[in-house]
Amino acid sequence: MATRSAPPSAAPSSSSLALGRRGALGDLDHDALLDAQRSTVATPRRRYGVAARLLFALLDAVYGRARTLSKFKVLELVARVPYQSWEQVAYIAITHTYEQTGLARRIYDRVSESRAQQDNEQWHLLILEERIVHTGVREGWIRFRVIPQVLAFAYYQLSWLLYVVRPAWSYRLNADFEDHAEHEYMAFAAEHPEWDAEPFDSAFAEDYGRFACVADLFRQIGYDERVHKEESLARMREPRFR
Numbered sequence: 001m002a003t004r005s006a007p008p009s010a011a012p013s014s015s016s017l018a019l020g021r022r023g024a025l026g027d028l029d030h031d032a033l034l035d036a037q038r039s040t041v042a043t044p045r046r047r048y049g050v051a052a053r054l055l056f057a058l059l060d061a062v063y064g065r066a067r068t069l070s071k072f073k074v075l076e077l078v079a080r081v082p083y084q085s086w087e088q089v090a091y092i093a094i095t096h097t098y099e100q101t102g103l104a105r106r107i108y109d110r111v112s113e114s115r116a117q118q119d120n121e122q123w124h125l126l127i128l129e130e131r132i133v134h135t136g137v138r139e140g141w142i143r144f145r146v147i148p149q150v151l152a153f154a155y156y157q158l159s160w161l162l163y164v165v166r167p168a169w170s171y172r173l174n175a176d177f178e179d180h181a182e183h184e185y186m187a188f189a190a191e192h193p194e195w196d197a198e199p200f201d202s203a204f205a206e207d208y209g210r211f212a213c214v215a216d217l218f219r220q221i222g223y224d225e226r227v228h229k230e231e232s233l234a235r236m237r238e239p240r241f242r
């Protein structure tokens with residue numbers, strides 16, 4: 001297999017996200033995905049804020065500490081909503097600023113970025129659901145349908161409120177969430193060495209990407225989460241529309 005250089009640590013631009021032909025971020029082969037996993041494992045987790053720690057503790061209490069496909073699916077359901085809330089705030093901002101066309105255009109670029117990130121999270125969600133069906137895992141209706149939707153609703157409100165009051169707070173919460181997801185996915189792949197020998201087959205391969213094995217799929221998702229984190233950290237430094 002061809003060797004490529006280490007994966008880029010900097011987030012791609014919003015336009016490269018929006019125009020990417022595959023849903024997965026970057027263009028990483030097996031070796032680059034292994035490098036990405038090693039680099040995540042070697043990087044300490046962020047010092048999470050209170051809201052993020054409460055959320056992770058709640059998820060552990062309801063779904064257990066063990067990493068499972070079903071628990072990751074709940075994470076993915078929640079992961080999309082900050083981007084939805086930012087998109088909504090940005091569109092409202094355009095309503096109020098459209099006469100300043102340059103500013104409105106820059107705000108629209110934020111809309112596009114949020115939408116691309118939502119799409120990326122959506123492929124994660126659909127691929128996880130597909131794997132859950134494939135492995136025949138049984139899920140309770142309350143724990144895996146009702147509670148995740150309540151969590152997603154509450155998390156949307158929190159992300160929206162933080163974004164309206166002080167956007168950097170909302171980006172910080174998301175950076176914590178994405179950092180946690182990045183580390184959890186890379187650990188998940190490491191916990192399942194048998195996935196290195198299992199071919200990846202998915203109805204969403206055209207949309208998201210093709211991989212040498214199932215372990216690479218999870219390394220790729222972990223890498224996507226790192227890109228999301230780095231985008232939020234970059235936005236924390238220039239949080240307001242201008």
Ligand SMILES: [Fe+2]
Pocket residue numbers: 076079120121124181221225
């Ligand atoms: Fe995700």
Ligand SMILES: [Fe+2]
Pocket residue numbers: 079121178181224225228
């Ligand atoms: Fe993410």
